[in-house]
Amino acid sequence: MTDLRKPPDVRRVLTVVAVGGAAGAAARYGASLLWPDAPGTFPWTTFGVNAVGCALMGVLMVLITPARTTPVHPLVRPFLATGVLGGFTTFSTYAVDSERLLDGGRVRTGLMYLALTPLTALAAVWAATVLTRRAVARRREAGGR
Amino acid sequence: MNWLCVLAGAAIGAPLRYLTDRGMRARFGAAFPWGTFAVNVAGSFVLGVVTGVAGAASPHTQLFLGTGLCGALTTYSTFGYETSLLAEGRMPFAAVANVVGSVAAGLGAAFLGVTCAEALWG
Numbered sequence: 637m638t639d640l641r642k643p644p645d646v647r648r649v650l651t652v653v654a655v656g657g658a659a660g661a662a663a664r665y666g667a668s669l670l671w672p673d674a675p676g677t678f679p680w681t682t683f684g685v686n687a688v689g690c691a692l693m694g695v696l697m698v699l700i701t702p703a704r705t706t707p708v709h710p711l712v713r714p715f716l717a718t719g720v721l722g723g724f725t726t727f728s729t730y731a732v733d734s735e736r737l738l739d740g741g742r743v744r745t746g747l748m749y750l751a752l753t754p755l756t757a758l759a760a761v762w763a764a765t766v767l768t769r770r771a772v773a774r775r776r777e778a779g780g781r
Numbered sequence: 782m783n784w785l786c787v788l789a790g791a792a793i794g795a796p797l798r799y800l801t802d803r804g805m806r807a808r809f810g811a812a813f814p815w816g817t818f819a820v821n822v823a824g825s826f827v828l829g830v831v832t833g834v835a836g837a838a839s840p841h842t843q844l845f846l847g848t849g850l851c852g853a854l855t856t857y858s859t860f861g862y863e864t865s866l867l868a869e870g871r872m873p874f875a876a877v878a879n880v881v882g883s884v885a886a887g888l889g890a891a892f893l894g895v896t897c898a899e900a901l902w903g
Contacts, residue, residue, distance in 0.1 A: 649799065650796045650800075653795050653796045653799045654791075654792040654793075656795065657794060657795020657798075658787075658789075658792045658853070660791070661790070661848065661849055661852050661853045662784065662787060662791070665783075665784070665787045665844075665848055689858040690857060690861040692858070693858040693859070694862070717858075717859070717862075718795065718798070718859070719795055721858040721859075722853065722858060722859055723794070723795045723852070723856075725856050725859075726851075726852040726853075726855050726856070726857060727825065727856060727857050727887060728821070728824035728825045728828035728847075728851040728852060728855040728887075728891075729848075729851075729855075731821075731829075731884075731887035731890065732825060732891045732894075732895070734888055735829065735895060736832070739892070753857075754861075757857055757858075758861055758864060758865065758880070761858075761862055761864075762865055
């Protein structure tokens with residue numbers, strides 16, 4: 637039995653973060669192959685990946701951090717949040733794509749992408765958090781956990 | 782082979798982000814998300830370099846360093862979540878500063894990376 641109150645060994649955390657990060661990055665790479673972003677246009681795929689990743693983060697953090705009677709396994713957060721979702725979403729591609737658009741004379745598209753991504757990301761985290769909290773509360777009232 | 786490059790890069794980038802975050806927390810405390818800020822700015826610079834050298838780097842190197850390593854080293858989901866924590870913790874100024882600071886510094890780092898690469902290899 638794993639003691640759920642004891643912080644896990646760093647090497648085990650690093651391992652699950654690496655595996656989760658690789659899985660998340662593979663999903664992002666897959667999305668970029670399925671829906672490639674043409675240079676000089678609004679990078680919808682990266683935009684969508686980051687928005688979806690932020691929404692999932694909002695859901696996950698409500699599910700694993702509230703005052704629960706049964707604590708989750710200590711490797712769940714490093715694997716899913718730091719690993720999978722951290723590897724799936726990307727800030728560097730966002731920054732470089734914005735720079736490429738602005739530097740390439742696509743100033744309006746670049747500025748729109750630059751501003752719209754953080755606004756959408758924050759709205760996604762917020763909406764997912766609120767909706768998940770509501771769903772959890774309703775389940776508790778209905779006699780769930 | 783393309784997939785392997787992405788997987789290998791990400792398997793390095795994601796733990797590097799975790800270790801940076803731990804180190805920054807130990808040094809500067811947990812009041813402001815300096816760890817995520819640091820990896821996002823550093824990753825934007827490196828990806829800028831990778832993008833700037835374009836022709837000089839093989840497609841596999843670009844997938845390993847760019848899509849894999851930089852992609853997994855940097856994160857939008859944690860950035861968004863930590864910003865929402867700052868806002869919920871009644872630190873609206875810190876939340877706004879995190880967004881504006883990260884976006885400005887990330888964009889600046891990307892520009893610097895591309896410019897350096899073009900000057901050195903262009």
